Amino acid sequence: MNTYFPFTPHAFRYELHKEMHLSAAHFIPAESAGKCQRIHGHTYQIDLMIVGDELDANGFLIDFKLLKSIVHDRYDHTLLNEHPEFRVLHPTTEVMAKTIYTFIQEYLDGTSNKPSCLQVIVRETPTSYVVYRPKK
Numbered sequence: 001m002n003t004y005f006p007f008t009p010h011a012f013r014y015e016l017h018k019e020m021h022l023s024a025a026h027f028i029p030a031e032s033a034g035k036c037q038r039i040h041g042h043t044y045q046i047d048l049m050i051v052g053d054e055l056d057a058n059g060f061l062i063d064f065k066l067l068k069s070i071v072h073d074r075y076d077h078t079l080l081n082e083h084p085e086f087r088v089l090h091p092t093t094e095v096m097a098k099t100i101y102t103f104i105q106e107y108l109d110g111t112s113n114k115p116s117c118l119q120v121i122v123r124e125t126p127t128s129y130v131v132y133r134p135k136k
């Protein structure tokens with residue numbers, strides 16, 4: 001797995017990363033997208049960065065398995081364009097990163113220790129990736 005993490009300064013006690021791979025197909029239905037207009041597949045590499053000061057009753061900031069299931073169970077081996085969240089904005093790397101952030105943060109907001117997602121990295125190809133960081 002890729003081990004390069006862009007640095008995000010913060011003052012929280014804990015910083016957790018969950019990396020995962022998922023295989024999915026997509027297309028960008030715009031003439032300017034050139035060859036990407038055709039359906040093609042990627043093995044996406046994703047890194048979620050979660051921070052917080054408090055642990056839950058299990059001693060977790062957040063369970064690694066839960067983070068994976070929120071993203072992987074939804075998108076692995078699917079055609080991304082068929083998901084309702086990608087009907088208006090196409091599933092570009094940027095939109096994927098923002099969308100994944102939204103799902104993850106919604107889940108974190110419902111936990112007892114309320115950690116925060118500070119950064120989502122989505123790597124679409126060996127040479128192309130996006131970092132999404134929410135504005136404060």
Ligand SMILES: Nc1nc2c(c(=O)[nH]1)N=C([C@H](O)[C@H](O)COP(=O)(O)OP(=O)(O)OP(=O)(O)O)CN2
Pocket residue numbers: 028036091092093094124125127128
């Ligand atoms: N800003 C963005 N540009 C492009 C996106 C995107 O999501 N955001 N997506 C694509 C295509 O989906 C394509 O699959 C990836 O493009 P690219 O990096 O050009 O892929 P290559 O493997 O051909 O890259 P090389 O470095 O030339 O091998 C296009 N643009």
Ligand SMILES: [Zn+2]
Pocket residue numbers: 026036040042124
């Ligand atoms: Zn693509």
